[in-house]
Amino acid sequence: MRSIRPLAVLAAALLVAACGPSGTAGSGALTWWHNGTSDPVKSLWQSVADSYHAAHPDVTITVDPIQNEQFQTKVPLALQSDSPPGLYQQWGGGQEASQIKSGKVLDLTSSVSGWIGQLGQAAAGWQVDGKQYGVPYDQHVVGFWYRKDLFARAGIGAPPATMADFTADLGKLRAAGVTPVAIGSKDRWPDAFYWDYFAVRECATDVLRQSVKTLKLDDPCWLKAGQDLAALLAENPFQQGFLGTPAQQGAGSSAGLVANGQAAMELQGDWEPGTMASLTEDKDFAAKLGWFPFPTVEGGAGDPGVTLGGGDGFSCTTAAPPACPDFLKYIAGVEVQTKLAAAGIGLPVNPDAASALKDPTLKAVFDYSRKASYVQTYFDVAMPTAVGQALNDAIANFMAGKGTPAGIVQSVGQAATGDR
Amino acid sequence: MTKPSTVIAYLAAALVLGITVVPLLFVVVGGFRTTAQVNTAPVGWPSPWVTGNYTAILGASAFWQFLWNSAVIAVIATALAVGFGAMAGFALSRYRFPGREALYGLFTIGLLFPLAVASLPLYLLLRQIGLLENPLGVAIPEAAFSLPVTILILRPFMLEIPQEVEDAAVLDGASRLGFFWRILLPLAMPALSTVTVLAFVTSWNAYLLPLLVFNDQTHFTLPLGVATFQSQYSQDTARILAFTTLSMVPALGVFVLAERRIVGGLSGSVKG
Amino acid sequence: MTRRLELALLLGPALLLFVGFVLAPIGVAAYYSLYDWQGFGSLTDFVGLGNYRDVLTGAVFQGAVLHNLVIVVLSLVVQLPVSVALALLLNRKLRGRAVLRLVVFAPYVLSEATTAVIWLLILQPGGFVDQLLSGLGLHALIRQWLADPRVVLLTLFVVITWKYIGFGIILLLAGLQGIPRELIEAASLDGASPWQATRGVVLPLLGPTIRIWIFLSVIGSLQVFDVVWIMTLGGPANASTTMATYLIDHGFKRYEFGYGSAVAVVLFIICFAFALVYQRFALRRDTEGALR
Numbered sequence: 001m002r003s004i005r006p007l008a009v010l011a012a013a014l015l016v017a018a019c020g021p022s023g024t025a026g027s028g029a030l031t032w033w034h035n036g037t038s039d040p041v042k043s044l045w046q047s048v049a050d051s052y053h054a055a056h057p058d059v060t061i062t063v064d065p066i067q068n069e070q071f072q073t074k075v076p077l078a079l080q081s082d083s084p085p086g087l088y089q090q091w092g093g094g095q096e097a098s099q100i101k102s103g104k105v106l107d108l109t110s111s112v113s114g115w116i117g118q119l120g121q122a123a124a125g126w127q128v129d130g131k132q133y134g135v136p137y138d139q140h141v142v143g144f145w146y147r148k149d150l151f152a153r154a155g156i157g158a159p160p161a162t163m164a165d166f167t168a169d170l171g172k173l174r175a176a177g178v179t180p181v182a183i184g185s186k187d188r189w190p191d192a193f194y195w196d197y198f199a200v201r202e203c204a205t206d207v208l209r210q211s212v213k214t215l216k217l218d219d220p221c222w223l224k225a226g227q228d229l230a231a232l233l234a235e236n237p238f239q240q241g242f243l244g245t246p247a248q249q250g251a252g253s254s255a256g257l258v259a260n261g262q263a264a265m266e267l268q269g270d271w272e273p274g275t276m277a278s279l280t281e282d283k284d285f286a287a288k289l290g291w292f293p294f295p296t297v298e299g300g301a302g303d304p305g306v307t308l309g310g311g312d313g314f315s316c317t318t319a320a321p322p323a324c325p326d327f328l329k330y331i332a333g334v335e336v337q338t339k340l341a342a343a344g345i346g347l348p349v350n351p352d353a354a355s356a357l358k359d360p361t362l363k364a365v366f367d368y369s370r371k372a373s374y375v376q377t378y379f380d381v382a383m384p385t386a387v388g389q390a391l392n393d394a395i396a397n398f399m400a401g402k403g404t405p406a407g408i409v410q411s412v413g414q415a416a417t418g419d420r
Numbered sequence: 421m422t423k424p425s426t427v428i429a430y431l432a433a434a435l436v437l438g439i440t441v442v443p444l445l446f447v448v449v450g451g452f453r454t455t456a457q458v459n460t461a462p463v464g465w466p467s468p469w470v471t472g473n474y475t476a477i478l479g480a481s482a483f484w485q486f487l488w489n490s491a492v493i494a495v496i497a498t499a500l501a502v503g504f505g506a507m508a509g510f511a512l513s514r515y516r517f518p519g520r521e522a523l524y525g526l527f528t529i530g531l532l533f534p535l536a537v538a539s540l541p542l543y544l545l546l547r548q549i550g551l552l553e554n555p556l557g558v559a560i561p562e563a564a565f566s567l568p569v570t571i572l573i574l575r576p577f578m579l580e581i582p583q584e585v586e587d588a589a590v591l592d593g594a595s596r597l598g599f600f601w602r603i604l605l606p607l608a609m610p611a612l613s614t615v616t617v618l619a620f621v622t623s624w625n626a627y628l629l630p631l632l633v634f635n636d637q638t639h640f641t642l643p644l645g646v647a648t649f650q651s652q653y654s655q656d657t658a659r660i661l662a663f664t665t666l667s668m669v670p671a672l673g674v675f676v677l678a679e680r681r682i683v684g685g686l687s688g689s690v691k692g
Numbered sequence: 693m694t695r696r697l698e699l700a701l702l703l704g705p706a707l708l709l710f711v712g713f714v715l716a717p718i719g720v721a722a723y724y725s726l727y728d729w730q731g732f733g734s735l736t737d738f739v740g741l742g743n744y745r746d747v748l749t750g751a752v753f754q755g756a757v758l759h760n761l762v763i764v765v766l767s768l769v770v771q772l773p774v775s776v777a778l779a780l781l782l783n784r785k786l787r788g789r790a791v792l793r794l795v796v797f798a799p800y801v802l803s804e805a806t807t808a809v810i811w812l813l814i815l816q817p818g819g820f821v822d823q824l825l826s827g828l829g830l831h832a833l834i835r836q837w838l839a840d841p842r843v844v845l846l847t848l849f850v851v852i853t854w855k856y857i858g859f860g861i862i863l864l865l866a867g868l869q870g871i872p873r874e875l876i877e878a879a880s881l882d883g884a885s886p887w888q889a890t891r892g893v894v895l896p897l898l899g900p901t902i903r904i905w906i907f908l909s910v911i912g913s914l915q916v917f918d919v920v921w922i923m924t925l926g927g928p929a930n931a932s933t934t935m936a937t938y939l940i941d942h943g944f945k946r947y948e949f950g951y952g953s954a955v956a957v958v959l960f961i962i963c964f965a966f967a968l969v970y971q972r973f974a975l976r977r978d979t980e981g982a983l984r
Contacts, residue, residue, distance in 0.1 A: 425886055429786060432777075433781060437792060439854075440798075440854065440857075441795050442814075443807075443811065444798055444802070446810050446813065446814070462813040462814070462816060463813070463819065500709070504705040504709060505706060507703070508703050508706035515695070515698075515702075525967075525971065526710075527710060529964065529967075530715070531908075531911055531967075532911065532959075532960050532964050532967060533960050534915050534939075534959070536917075537718070537953060537956035538717035538721050541717035541724075542713070544720075545712075560713060565713070567714075568710075572904065576900050576904060577870070580900070596695075597698060610865075610869040610870070611866055613866070614862055614863060621800065621801055625801070625803050627803075627805075643805075646803075657809065661806070664802065671801045672794065672801055675801065676790075679790070679793060679794075682866050683869060
């Protein structure tokens with residue numbers, strides 16, 4: 001009789017350990033910081049959290065929507081503390097690499113290895129030194145959004161495939177009294193798309209990869225990118241006063257100009273139709289929009305199949321409960337991805353959800369991105385934050401008439417060595 | 421007041437009113453339009469007048485929650501700043517002690533550093549004393565950063581009050597502190613009202629501190645609440661304008677109340 | 693109660709709050725300035741005064757200092773007379789002056805973010821301001837208000853003036869209350885015109901308040917950030933960068949907390965130097981005046 005007691009106690013202890021919550025402070029409680037402060041994203045993420053909780057009652061998710069720009073302030077602070085949120089918005093690239101230095105970002109490589117391959121190329125942007133530190137939930141591609149009606153008015157049959165065609169089209173649009181290209185230079189990052197794309201067209205894929213890694217832009221193709229940009233600027237493609245135009249706020253923004261038919265095209269990401277929707281009373285504007293990839297450059301060593309893009313994702317921190325990677329799997333799964341695509345929030349990373357994209361132009365953009373041989377993340381995200389910002393500033397200054405192509409290249413080297 | 425100068429005064433007033441009020445009208449009237457209207461014609465009257473923005477905001481409990489949070493924090497911050505500031509101003513003006521000017525200078529130093537720079541150490545401090553996600557975590561630092569302006573303004577005003585008034589009070593048997601409470605403070609009412617308004621408005625519009633301290637939306641103050649109308653790629657401009665107009669009302673209310681004390685309080689001399 | 697105890701009671705709370713929540717964090721921030729630090733992990737890369745050297749030799753920062761000085765001078769030359777005139781105006785018995793005061797003060801209450809949104813709408817090319825100027829026949833005055841590097845700083849100054857004038861006015865109104873009516877009446881009885889009475893009696897007595905206004909205005913001009921940041925981000929091409937926008941842009945936004953803190957300390961030293969000189973020469977009279 002007496003010998004059964006210790007066994008019973010042991011058995012009970014084992015049972016408790018196997019079935020009960022792990023008992024530590026972070027068990028089952030996940031704090032989630034995402035940037036969907038307004039609908040439809042806000043309700044969507046809330047329903048995702050609710051569904052996951054319904055399926056996994058031991059995991060409670062606290063959802064904290066945080067305004068997009070505020071992440072830059074809040075994340076470094078949170079990673080300084082002992083209790084950062086379990087899950088937070090992550091754009092990958094150099095910023096992610098900096099955040100890893102805090103030691104609080106969770107290495108997901110082993111926990112996601114089973115399913116990350118599904119997402120294909122997209123996941124590469126969230127890897128640092130081959131290790132997965134974040135998982136994307138949507139992807140972005142940058143290209144030219146154009147007004148089919150304005151192109152028709154200017155007598156342009158098909159969108160330009162080469163830079164030479166593009167320059168010719170600029171002339172045709174001006175002759176028809178239409179502002180050819182809108183750009184939101186006030187915000188600086190739209191300027192970067194141009195230089196980034198010229199670099200992507202001039203530089204071979206290996207050079208791109210290597211240079212971003214070493215932060216040394218020694219190859220002459222980088223210089224050519226700046227020269228191409230200078231040539232484009234000489235054609236006077238933009239709206240008057242473009243240096244003071246914001247990108248997305250108000251009808252006077254570059255997106256607003258295209259939405260209201262006051263400019264013929266803009267080089268922007270796939271979010272452009274969504275941005276335009278609230279900037280115009282024209283209910284039909286989406287039907288008037290088309291998309292074409294950035295034209296190829298004569299003599300460029302770049303692979304024409306390479307596209308510039310990025311995406312949104314999430315990272316888990318070391319304070320997260322064990323369920324965090326599983327939650328990421330849920331978000332990357334077909335069910336959630338379909339909801340995202342249907343809500344027009346972005347291009348899904350899960351190819352099985354692509355059919356849910358309603359807008360035919362967006363579908364075309366998605367197909368194009370799937371076929372891309374390589375997706376180059378915009379350099380200000382791919383490179384460490386300080387370097388990326390310095391590059392953007394140099395490009396913006398160049399667009400404003402200050403600086404040289406060589407100066408743009410130098411800004412990266414200088415910022416990389418901490419030299420200001 | 422001769423007639424011509426009064427006419428000129430009215431003309432000047434009209435000019436000032438015109439220049440100042442036009443942008444303000446944009447904000448107030450803008451809330452009665454839809455964002456699409458604002459974008460199609462930035463300058464223009466609502467066509468049609470849309471009350472949806474205002475009613476949606478006032479009808480949602482979130483706005484009142486933000487309003488309450490802002491009010492609680494602003495009242496605490498103002499009370500602390502003006503209360504402690506008045507006491508310190510009194511000490512720095514009516515007492516003489518070694519290091520007085522240096523102390524006054526020390527308080528002034530707080531003006532010379534933007535809050536943003538101290539944000540990281542402040543965050544770490546608040547975390548350490550457990551004031552994160554707590555209104556006091558915002559109100560107390562706000563009060564601390566309002567102290568320099570408060571003391572800077574109150575002290576000269578308190579210095580101006582003639583020594584005779586103080587001597588008379590002492591002769592009547594009042595203690596120094598009694599003089600402070602019963603005579604000096606009422607006399608300094610214009611200055612006190614001014615610093616009250618300044619401290620309140622500063623707290624009301626504060627953005628960075630609440631941003632650092634609050635993650636939970638139910639704790640947000642009004643300036644943080646605007647974020648709910650902005651997404652990564654767009655913003656609901658008309659709703660933001662309506663929200664801002666409503667946010668201004670309490671702060672303007674405090675101004676109206678205080679303004680009476682600033683100018684309507686005591687006219688005439690302080691002598692006697 | 694002993695005098696010592698009274699002093700401790702009166703000064704204690706303010707000092708405690710101030711030292712704990714203002715001075716201490718500032719001190720720590722200044723400590724960061726000696727390091728090359730991205731805000732992650734611990735402080736390991738000591739660079740001593742290296743950050744300061746980079747700050748002071750940088751062309752963009754030097755330009756920023758210049759822009760701040762321009763704003764300081766403009767605020768003294770433009771805002772001061774306008775504020776005093778308006779305060780005098782709003783002190784008179786005008787009908788509806790309470791409403792007028794409210795309207796003049798309201799921009800100060802408006803958040804900076806919304807101020808920028810509104811003015812961006814108004815200043816759009818072909819927008820309200822341009823239409824107004826055309827309508828008044830002043831077409832030749834139209835510029836690219838925010839895109840032209842030669843004009844952008846002035847445009848921002850107008851917006852800043854619009855926003856902060858109310859603050860100065862309530863301060864000056866408070867100061868005007870302390871001026872005894874009898875003095876003004878006596879002056880006019882002596883045959884002085886209203887303008888002479890103002891110049892000879894009111895303005896000198898308003899002196900202390902004006903000197904406080906100047907102090908706060910200069911410090912505010914040296915630290916101006918919000919309006920500039922939201923309207924132009926310091927652009928185009930650093931044409932409107934101020935020391936504070938430079939601090940955020942090249943410091944914190946790039947996760948360079950050490951460098952940003954160094955910029956802040958330099959900004960602080962500039963403000964401090966001004967404060968020191970100003971206190972010594974301008975405010976000394978005020979403090980000595982009431983001492984007996």
